[in-house]
Each structure stands twice: as structure tokens, then as C-alpha cells.
Amino acid sequence: MFGSPSLFQALRVRAMPPYNMKPYKFSIIIPTLNEANTIQAYLLTLQVLRACAEIIVVDGGSNDDTLLLATPYTDKILQANQGRATQMNHGAKHATGEILLFLHADTTLPEHALTLIEQSITPQQPWGRFDIQLRAEPNNNLVTARSKEMQWQRPALHRPQRDLTEFPHSAWELGMLKIIAFMMNWRSRLTGICTGDQALFVNKSAFTAVGGYPELALMEDITLSRALKKLSPPVCLRAKVTSSARRWQQHGIYKTIVLMWSLRLRYYLGANPTFLTELYRMGTLWKR
Numbered sequence: 001m002f003g004s005p006s007l008f009q010a011l012r013v014r015a016m017p018p019y020n021m022k023p024y025k026f027s028i029i030i031p032t033l034n035e036a037n038t039i040q041a042y043l044l045t046l047q048v049l050r051a052c053a054e055i056i057v058v059d060g061g062s063n064d065d066t067l068l069l070a071t072p073y074t075d076k077i078l079q080a081n082q083g084r085a086t087q088m089n090h091g092a093k094h095a096t097g098e099i100l101l102f103l104h105a106d107t108t109l110p111e112h113a114l115t116l117i118e119q120s121i122t123p124q125q126p127w128g129r130f131d132i133q134l135r136a137e138p139n140n141n142l143v144t145a146r147s148k149e150m151q152w153q154r155p156a157l158h159r160p161q162r163d164l165t166e167f168p169h170s171a172w173e174l175g176m177l178k179i180i181a182f183m184m185n186w187r188s189r190l191t192g193i194c195t196g197d198q199a200l201f202v203n204k205s206a207f208t209a210v211g212g213y214p215e216l217a218l219m220e221d222i223t224l225s226r227a228l229k230k231l232s233p234p235v236c237l238r239a240k241v242t243s244s245a246r247r248w249q250q251h252g253i254y255k256t257i258v259l260m261w262s263l264r265l266r267y268y269l270g271a272n273p274t275f276l277t278e279l280y281r282m283g284t285l286w287k288r
Contacts, residue, residue, distance in 0.1 A: 111147030128235025
């Protein structure tokens with residue numbers, strides 16, 4: 001996977017800057033799976049944070065060059081069984097920071113993100129999240145994005161997808177993405193539930209106290225939020241992370257809204273998360 005062992009070891013040594021031995025205030029934990037096309041550019045945006053944060057990439061079994069390409073830009077490269085919850089728990093286990101920041105590889109932080117977290121988090125309120133805004137993807141990025149999504153879990157049944165030429169960035173589409181993000185932010189404020197796309201952050205001791213992420217195929221972020229709510233309501237920062245809107249573009253905006261609410265309702269009613277994951281990956285309400 002890495003080419004020759006000597007090459008990997010050499011890259012690994014270069015990944016350790018002189019300040020790597022001191023205690024960190026933050027650990028940024030990023031689960032990955034076959035992100036070779038974008039991982040270097042993504043990690044470059046985080047390099048300015050490495051003076052006070054360690055960057056931990058936890059890979060779920062990539063069969064491309066994700067690990068090799070990520071190594072020079074990280075402090076720790078880890079491998080775990082596939083699944084975001086499993087990967088993020090593994091990263092947290094090896095983290096040295098006082099505050100854990102879980103970040104998806106298609107989500108970018110706002111300016112001064114770590115300062116905002118440090119100023120808002122307290123022993124009485126040890127966790128929180130950012131507001132979110134959605135980034136419309138160029139049409140030619142959606143095929144790769146779709147293939148990555150399907151790899152996070154065992155592939156579900158294949159079904160015809162919308163033609164990728166159907167995704168012009170019209171004023172209507174961009175306006176709907178703003179409305180979706182607005183509703184996500186206010187739903188989170190009202191319910192105290194955070195999604196993974198909102199870059200959840202938590203004091204490590206609080207994360208350990210609730211047992212970390214549950215080992216679920218889907219809804220692990222919601223379940224963790226429910227556990228952390230027993231400690232305190234979340235800090236809801238108004239600064240916005242920027243996350244990819246590829247799911248809404250790929251499956252259709254209205255259809256995806258209905259799907260997400262349906263999956264959430266079924267989860268609360270006790271549906272099997274593995275079954276819900278198949279529906280999520282297919283972008284459909286029913287398994288055929």
C-alpha cells in the first residue's frame with residue numbers, strides 16, 4: 001500500500017516537526033477512506049494549526065495512496081477497521097490533546113477555529129459544534145465523490161443515478177443549499193444534537209466519560225450527542241465550517257431532505273442502523 005517500507009519510514013520522519021514532542025491543546029482527528037484525489041490539498045489547509053494541534057488521520061483500509069500522500073502533513077497516521085465511528089474512536093485513543101476535534105475530510109474549518117473553541121469550551125460545558133454552510137461541488141467532482149461514499153460501508157444495491165449534467169449551479173440550487181444549512185443549524189440549537197459535518201469538538205475527559213462514539217454504521221454522531229447532552233448542552237458556535245453538498249446534488253435536494261428525515265425518524269423508532277446505512281448509500285427510502 002505504501003510502496004517500499006523505507007520510503008514510508010522516511011516520509012513518516014519528515015512528518016514530525018520539532019514541536020511534536022510537546023503536549024498539544026488540540027487533537028484534530030480525520031477519518032479517511034480512498035481520499036487520494038483530495039487529501040494533500042485538504043491537509044495543507046490545516047498546516048497553520050500544527051503549532052497547537054496534532055493532526056491525526058485514521059484510515060479505514062484505503063486501496064489507493066491516501067496514507068502515503070497524507071503522511072508528510074500529519075502527526076500520526078493510524079489504521080482501523082472501516083467505519084467512521086470505529087476510526088474516530090481509534091484516533092481519540094491515540095490523541096494527546098486536551099480537546100478533540102472530529103473533522104470529516106470534506107469539511108473545512110473557519111478562520112480562528114481553535115481560538116473560538118478554546119474561548120467557549122469550559123468544564124461545565126465541555127463540548128460543542130460549529131454552524132455549517134454547504135459548498136456546491138463542480139459537476140466533474142461528483143462521480144468521484146459518489147464512489148467514495150459507497151466505500152464507507154459494504155456496497156449496497158446499485159440503482160440508476162441522476163445524470164451528472166443535471167447539476168447546474170443555479171440561483172435556485174444555491175439558495176436551497178443555504179436554506180438547508182440554516183435549518184440544520186437551528187435544528188441543532190433547538191435539539192442539542194450535532195451532526196458530524198458540523199465538526200464536533202469535545203474535552204477528551206468528557207468524551208471518555210460517555211464511552212466515545214457508539215460502534216454504529218450510521219447515526220453515531222447523533223447518539224454521541226445524546227450522551228454528551230447528559231453532561232451539558234452543546235456550545236453552538238456561529239462561525240461556519242464549510243462542507244460538501246455532494247449528497248444533495250447527487251440525489252436531488254428535495255429527495256435528500258425527505259430521506260434524511262426518514263432515516264432519523266426510523267432510527268429513533270429502533271430501526272437497524274446497518275439497514276439504514278444501505279438506504280443512505282443508495283439515496284432511497286426503500287430497499288428493493
